[in-house]
Amino acid sequence: MIKSMTGFGRHTATVGNTTAAVEIRSVNSKQLDLNLRLPSSLREFEFATRKHLSESIERGKVEVHVHLESSAEAPKAPVLNIPLIEAYCAQLRALCPNETPTDAELLAMALRLPDATRSVAEDRTEEEWQAVSEALEGALAAFQQFRLDEGKALAADLVAQVDAIEQALREVPRYESERIQTVKERLLRGLEGMDYNHDRYEQELVHYVEKLDINEEKVRLQAHLNYFRETLAEGQGRKLGFISQEMGREINTLGSKANHAELQKLVVGMKEDLEKIKEQVLNVY
Numbered sequence: 001m002i003k004s005m006t007g008f009g010r011h012t013a014t015v016g017n018t019t020a021a022v023e024i025r026s027v028n029s030k031q032l033d034l035n036l037r038l039p040s041s042l043r044e045f046e047f048a049t050r051k052h053l054s055e056s057i058e059r060g061k062v063e064v065h066v067h068l069e070s071s072a073e074a075p076k077a078p079v080l081n082i083p084l085i086e087a088y089c090a091q092l093r094a095l096c097p098n099e100t101p102t103d104a105e106l107l108a109m110a111l112r113l114p115d116a117t118r119s120v121a122e123d124r125t126e127e128e129w130q131a132v133s134e135a136l137e138g139a140l141a142a143f144q145q146f147r148l149d150e151g152k153a154l155a156a157d158l159v160a161q162v163d164a165i166e167q168a169l170r171e172v173p174r175y176e177s178e179r180i181q182t183v184k185e186r187l188l189r190g191l192e193g194m195d196y197n198h199d200r201y202e203q204e205l206v207h208y209v210e211k212l213d214i215n216e217e218k219v220r221l222q223a224h225l226n227y228f229r230e231t232l233a234e235g236q237g238r239k240l241g242f243i244s245q246e247m248g249r250e251i252n253t254l255g256s257k258a259n260h261a262e263l264q265k266l267v268v269g270m271k272e273d274l275e276k277i278k279e280q281v282l283n284v285y
Helices: 040-057 082-095 103-111 120-171 173-191 198-211 215-234 237-257 261-281
Strands: 007-015 018-027 032-037 060-070
Touching: 007 120, 018 120, 032 040, 040 060, 040 120, 060 120, 082 103, 120 173, 120 215, 120 237, 120 261, 173 261, 215 237, 237 261
Parallel strands: 032 060
Antiparallel strands: 007 018, 018 060
C-alpha cells in the first residue's frame, strides 16, 4: 500500500493539570525535512523526539507543533518526597538503637538528605512530557492514517491514468495499415513526373517503412504499464517515477514515428495522462 507524503494529524492529551496538543503536517519532499517546535521546558527531549519522528515518518517536509496549557497555577514551594523521607527516618532510627531521637530530629536529618524534596519545575516537566508523549502518539497515528487514506485515493487516480494510456495503446493498430498506406501515397506524389527506378524505390520504401515500425514501442510500453501496476500494488512508491520516465520514452518514440493525424492525437492523449501520473507520483512513497 502506497502512502501520500501529504499528511495531517492532531491529538490532545491531558495529564494532571497539563494539556498538550500536538499537530503534524507534511507535504512532499525527496528527503525528510523535519521542523519540530517544542516548548523550551522540554528541550531535553528534543533529540529523542526527532529520532522517533524520523523513524515513523521517513519522508516529506514535516512540521510538528507542540502546544502546552496548564489549568492550575503551580505551587512555588518545593514538593516533599514523602515516601523517601519516611524511608530515611526509618533507616536513621535503626542506625541508633541505643538513642531515642525525637521525630522532629529525625525529620530534620532526613530533610537534609538527597532528593528529600523536588522542585516544582521537575514535577511540572515530567507532567508536561507525559502529556506531550500521549498527544504525540495520537497525532502520529492520525497522521499515518491520513497518509494511508490519501495514498489509496492517489493509487486509484494513478490506475485510472494508466488504464487511459493502455486504452489509447489498444486503439493504435486501427491506424497502422492506413498510416503505412498514407506514407506510400505521399512518397509517390513526390515522385510524380519524375523518372525513377521502381525496384530501387521499392527497396527504399521497405527500408523507410521499417524505420516507422512501432511494434517494439507498443510492446515495451505495455510492459511498462503492467510493471507500473505491479509496483503500485506492492506499495513501492519510489519506483513509480522511474517507470513513468520509461513510459514517456516509448510514448515520445510513438509520436515521432506516428506520421498519421489520428495516431498523433492518441499520442497527445497519452502524454497528457502521463503528465498527470508524473505529478501524482511526486507525492507518493
